[in-house]
Amino acid sequence: MFNAASLLSALVLALNVAASPVEIRAPPVTLPFSKRVNSTGLLNLLENDLARARALRAHAEAKTSGKRAVVSFPVTNEVVSYIASVGVGSPATQYDLIVDTGSSNTWVGATKAYVRTSTSTQTNQRVSVTYGSGSFSGNEFTDQVTLASGLVIPSQSIGVATRSTGFEGVDGILGVGPVDLTEDTLSPGTTTTIPTVTDNLFNQGTITARELGVFFAPTNTEESTNGELTFGGVDNSKITGTVAFTPLTNTSPANEFWGINESIRYGTSTTIMPTTAGIVDTGTTLTLLPTDAFARYQSATGAVLDRNTGLLRLTTTQFANLQPLTFTTSGGSFTLTANAQAWPRALNTDIGGTAGNVYLIVNSIGTPSGEGLDFINGQTFLERFYSVFDTTNRRIGFATTAQTNANTN
Ligand SMILES: *[C@@H]1O[C@H](CO)[C@@H](O)[C@H](O)[C@H]1NC(C)=O
Ligand SMILES: *[C@@H]1O[C@H](CO)[C@@H](O)[C@H](O)[C@H]1NC(C)=O
DSSP, rough: OOOHHHHHHHHHHHHHHHHSSSSOOOOOOEEEEEEEEEETTTGGGHHHHHHHHHHHHHHHHHHHHOOOSSSOOOOOOOEEEEEEEEEEETTTEEOOOOOOOOOOOOOEEEOOOOOOTTTTTEEEEEEEEEEEEEEEEEEEEEEEEEETTTEEEEEEEEEEEEEESSSSOOOOOEESSSSSGTOOOEEEEEOOOOOOHHHHHTTTTTTTTTTEEEOOOOOSEEEEEEEEESSSSSSSSOOOOEEEEEOOOSSGGGGGSSEEEEEEEEEETEEEEEEEEEETTTTOSEOOOOOOOOHHHHHHHTTTEEETTTEEEEEEEHHHTOEEEEESSSEEEEEEOOOBBOOGGGTTGGGTTOTOOEEEEEEEEESSSSSSOOEEEEEEHHTTTEEEEEEETEEEEEEETTTTTTOOO
């Protein structure tokens, strides 16, 4: 029988066939990366996250109000970073780059000097990005970028810093946020965007979907290689169920970033946060809620605010009674167990806390709900759920992993 839905699917099928007569089903290509904890910086854990949240908002405001002169991008988190080793040039020099879904310029040269090879071409453009507490400026080049074997971009536009602040111990950023975040970073040529590595891998046919899969795992050591970026799809060996997608939010300013709508519930029925817009961010460590939701969480858990760490603290009895915290998108529900809500106890003293205490990874973003970027699902959330950033279909997905219910803290 004829109906609109079947006609539509037939059309889509026909278009797909016409567009790619030979479909190459390459397995998604992956890039391992490591988590690095800066123990001297951990005392500033919360302040770092809050500075980043403020900078994200400031960036969006500057953009909306047309203030093109100052582009304020998210600050990099100096405390807990996910670092990928990326090759630039031929032969390649390896640079340690922060994997950042909250910004989209890729650049090197903060610590290790850029080494020019025959694949390096300097453009006539300057590049400059101001992060919340840090910045870089320099020259834009095109060069060969090697993310992993089989994941080579012959001509990637990259920044080469001549000046940078706030990037001690790393060489720059691998920016995998939405491409629009690169607007206004080049001069001359202020209205153009710079294709991200994901865009280029797709445009050159290396990957068949503009999709990025991110796998983090919780650790209680200061450095470990336990993360993985997958370009072009999902690494099915890392997930235990299916990926549940939700569309990118329309709400500003969360829609400038990888933003979604989400609600949060404590236990079976206590609403902590009614549905609102926020972002998913690999550069934020904690999971941040609007002040009103944070107050509800504190009251539901009975936690006290610990002055030394800035985090919520529980007694062991309260921790034993801590209920699951469930994040719900239009795609599905994702539950942080009690263990997943706790900061790794092995790192308690690094954050100025006391060994044996229980501190919580949920904190306040510092502003009430209703401001358009109300929450951040940070690393502490992403270490429990595989995340998928899908540019083509404008959506974000989460899936459970072997770490979702693991007792690691
Ligand atoms: C570690 O944190 C300290 C204090 O915030 C900071 O000065 C230093 O640059 C950081 N080191 C790295 C490698 O990020
Ligand atoms: C998200 O929430 C906003 C505000 O309630 C709503 O307008 C929008 O339709 C929701 N969904 C998306 C995909 O933005």
